[in-house]
Amino acid sequence: MNKGHISLSHGGGGVETQQxxxxxxxxxFDNELLRQAEDAAVFEANGALAFTTxxxxxxxxxxxxxxxxxxxVAGTVNDLAMMAAKPLYLSCAFMIEEGxxxxxxxxxxxxxxxxxxxxxxxxxxxxxxxxxxxAVDQLFINxxxxxxxxxxxxxxxxxxxxxxxxxxxxxxxxxxxxxxxAERETxxxxxxxxxDCNSVWPAVAALLAAGIPLHALxxxxxxxxxxxxxxxxxxxxxxxxxxxAKLPISESVQGICELLGFEAFDFANEGTFVxxxxxxxxxxxxxxxxxxxxxxxxxxxxxxxxxxxxPKGTTGLVILTSPWGAQRVLEPPQGELLPRxx
Amino acid sequence: MNKGHISLSHGGGGVETQQxxxxxxxxxFDNELLRQAEDAAVFEANGALAFTTxxxxxxxxxxxxxxxxxxxVAGTVNDLAMMAAKPLYLSCAFMIEEGxxxxxxxxxxxxxxxxxxxxxxxxxxxxxxxxxxxAVDQLFINxxxxxxxxxxxxxxxxxxxxxxxxxxxxxxxxxxxxxxxAERETxxxxxxxxxDCNSVWPAVAALLAAGIPLHALxxxxxxxxxxxxxxxxxxxxxxxxxxxAKLPISESVQGICELLGFEAFDFANEGTFVxxxxxxxxxxxxxxxxxxxxxxxxxxxxxxxxxxxxPKGTTGLVILTSPWGAQRVLEPPQGELLPRxx
Numbered sequence: 057m058n059k060g061h062i063s064l065s066h067g068g069g070g071v072e073t074q075q076x077x078x079x080x081x082x083x084x085f086d087n088e089l090l091r092q093a094e095d096a097a098v099f100e101a102n103g104a105l106a107f108t109t110x111x112x113x114x115x116x117x118x119x120x121x122x123x124x125x126x127x128x129v130a131g132t133v134n135d136l137a138m139m140a141a142k143p144l145y146l147s148c149a150f151m152i153e154e155g156x157x158x159x160x161x162x163x164x165x166x167x168x169x170x171x172x173x174x175x176x177x178x179x180x181x182x183x184x185x186x187x188x189x190x191a192v193d194q195l196f197i198n199x200x201x202x203x204x205x206x207x208x209x210x211x212x213x214x215x216x217x218x219x220x221x222x223x224x225x226x227x228x229x230x231x232x233x234x235x236x237x238a239e240r241e242t243x244x245x246x247x248x249x250x251x252d253c254n255s256v257w258p259a260v261a262a263l264l265a266a267g268i269p270l271h272a273l274x275x276x277x278x279x280x281x282x283x284x285x286x287x288x289x290x291x292x293x294x295x296x297x298x299x300x301a302k303l304p305i306s307e308s309v310q311g312i313c314e315l316l317g318f319e320a321f322d323f324a325n326e327g328t329f330v331x332x333x334x335x336x337x338x339x340x341x342x343x344x345x346x347x348x349x350x351x352x353x354x355x356x357x358x359x360x361x362x363x364x365x366x367p368k369g370t371t372g373l374v375i376l377t378s379p380w381g382a383q384r385v386l387e388p389p390q391g392e393l394l395p396r397x398x
Numbered sequence: 399m400n401k402g403h404i405s406l407s408h409g410g411g412g413v414e415t416q417q418x419x420x421x422x423x424x425x426x427f428d429n430e431l432l433r434q435a436e437d438a439a440v441f442e443a444n445g446a447l448a449f450t451t452x453x454x455x456x457x458x459x460x461x462x463x464x465x466x467x468x469x470x471v472a473g474t475v476n477d478l479a480m481m482a483a484k485p486l487y488l489s490c491a492f493m494i495e496e497g498x499x500x501x502x503x504x505x506x507x508x509x510x511x512x513x514x515x516x517x518x519x520x521x522x523x524x525x526x527x528x529x530x531x532x533a534v535d536q537l538f539i540n541x542x543x544x545x546x547x548x549x550x551x552x553x554x555x556x557x558x559x560x561x562x563x564x565x566x567x568x569x570x571x572x573x574x575x576x577x578x579x580a581e582r583e584t585x586x587x588x589x590x591x592x593x594d595c596n597s598v599w600p601a602v603a604a605l606l607a608a609g610i611p612l613h614a615l616x617x618x619x620x621x622x623x624x625x626x627x628x629x630x631x632x633x634x635x636x637x638x639x640x641x642x643a644k645l646p647i648s649e650s651v652q653g654i655c656e657l658l659g660f661e662a663f664d665f666a667n668e669g670t671f672v673x674x675x676x677x678x679x680x681x682x683x684x685x686x687x688x689x690x691x692x693x694x695x696x697x698x699x700x701x702x703x704x705x706x707x708x709p710k711g712t713t714g715l716v717i718l719t720s721p722w723g724a725q726r727v728l729e730p731p732q733g734e735l736l737p738r739x740x
Contacts, residue, residue, distance in 0.1 A: 068620060069619065069625055070732050071730055094555060096480075099447055107523055107544060108438035149453045183451050196534070198540035203438065278412075283412055395410075396527075
């Protein structure tokens with residue numbers, strides 16, 4: 057195989073496509089189901105399954121803390137994890153611009169293989185398209201995933217929040233958005249930061265194993281924490297009071313926000329999730345989370361209240377309380393903060 | 399919702415994304431699993447499932463006989479059908495260039511909904527990304543699909559061909575490739591032709607219901623009939639003798655081939671499949687196929703023989719026999735005949 061650049065013939069469905077599949081994808085993703093797959097992979101199932109899809113168009117394709125491949129695995133694994141489903145099988149579809157260095161694709165595929173190992177999930181089917189120069193910018197990846205629901209009792213949902221719950225985040229917020237923004241704008245940061253891009257299934261598995269009643273779980277991707285909390289408050293017909301001082305935000309992310317006039321709770325995360333759990337299990341849940349390096353900054357940030365639009369006369373559902381007791385509405389994000397964040 | 403054009407904010411994960419999902423996707427794909435889906439759709443399963451993925455990058459996005467949406471449903475449904483699996487659940491991920499007319503997207507989504515109805519499959523989860531102008535050409539779609547294997551006995555496979563089998567095609571070959579080529583080159587055709595783009599599951603279901611032993615099944619997409627037969631011959635360690643005169647090829651496709659120096663068996667199909675079945679059930683299988691309008695030109699085109707590289711001294715596995723008895727090797731396609739065919 058010509059190891060220089062990906063050419064149109066690698067997507068033609070003929071000899072070169074077969075070589076790329078065998079020598080690159082099979083070599084890194086190797087497993088029995090993939091090897092046996094023809095037009096589709098075949099597996100045995102019994103019980104409740106979760107099915108999700110996500111496309112990744114992030115730019116740049118390599119960034120501090122990850123790349124589009126790591127993100128494509130983590131993103132879909134995390135969507136399954138947020139349903140309390142153990143990630144089992146992933147599909148992987150590449151849409152590649154003619155001329156992409158083979159080395160870049162190989163680095164991305166290795167990175168996917170490494171991320172898969174952390175979660176136990178397997179890529180069992182795939183697709184490769186190569187399009188002429190200019191028809192796509194470098195590389196898009198779609199991953200779809202199938203997971204197994206681990207419990208009949210614990211079925212986290214946006215509709216599951218209850219007054220008396222507290223809101224936890226699994227780590228400091230806004231790092232992925234801040235890193236992508238900084239890389240695009242070539243900003244000098246006070247302290248180097250990395251994207252939080254990571255598969256969170258191991259942490260969710262530990263919470264499930266401990267029987268923590270997970271009323272709601274959501275990875276705070278596009279739209280950030282603000283989007284998740286507003287969607288939850290609306291779906292569950294509750295209000296949420298967030299203590300601004302308790303939001304874990306790294307100094308570098310805070311710096312970028314102050315410099316450019318953003319809020320960390322609007323920034324995307326790719327390995328940080330939000331939980332709504334009964335107040336009485338909050339400490340136990342935090343202790344479990346803190347065992348994982350990627351959750352070392354997990355914190356309780358607020359509480360779920362009976363529905364009470366705030367301030368009076370508005371439709372605000374999520375309230376941000378400052379350290380001095382001042383309250384304002386935490387609005388759902390509108391518009392496009394940062395295209396191609398994921 | 400602004401019905402003019404798709405803007406970056408439609409992919410931002412905020413209010414506008416929710417509006418697009420609710421007012422366009424949910425409106426057309428409406429079903430209970432989709433409505434209940436959060437980060438993933440949840441369904442109950444029991445038995446052997448097939449899982450497949452495909453991205454669609456076809457250009458132009460509207461063509462005679464279909465569009466990228468119809469193709470995205472048919473392509474994934476057909477991959478499941480080729481495993482003798484009943485298509486159940488599809489994911490649907492749009493990667494949209496900022497500025498795409500809303501009307502185009504709506505037409506594509508309607509076309510997907512119509513194609514889904516023909517097969518009984520449902521879109522149960524999705525994803526929408528909008529990227530800045532120039533980052534993708536108009537629209538790519540990824541669909542992944544889950545199907546239910548219908549039989550323990552009938553498991554068609556590239557390794558399933560046996561000497562004594564005959565090779566059938568479900569319709570005249572090469573129409574999708576010819577249509578896309580003609581539209582791009584703005585060729586005047588002798589007679590108007592349409593792409594064969596179509597979901598073939600109903601025909602496969604009828605073959606299964608009749609108990610036809612389907613040794614191998616494959617939709618002849620990129621690489622055309624030539625790619626399928628060569629892959630099969632190699633995987634099953636057999637030779638295949640194709641009678642050139644029996645290949646069903648429409649006049650228009652033949653005309654384009656003669657004009658431009660192509661062969662119809664190298665052209666892509668998107669609703670035409672190849673079958674290997676025991677000779678004694680060939681007539682019954684053809685009679686079943688002929689009941690379906692999209693299979694009215696189904697024909698027996700050749701037979702499976704003991705492995706015998708031909709001509710002597712070569713590694714040719716698929717032989718094309720002319721009406722005058724002359725034989726030549728039907729080579730697997732190499733290179734990229736036509737980028738963005740699907």
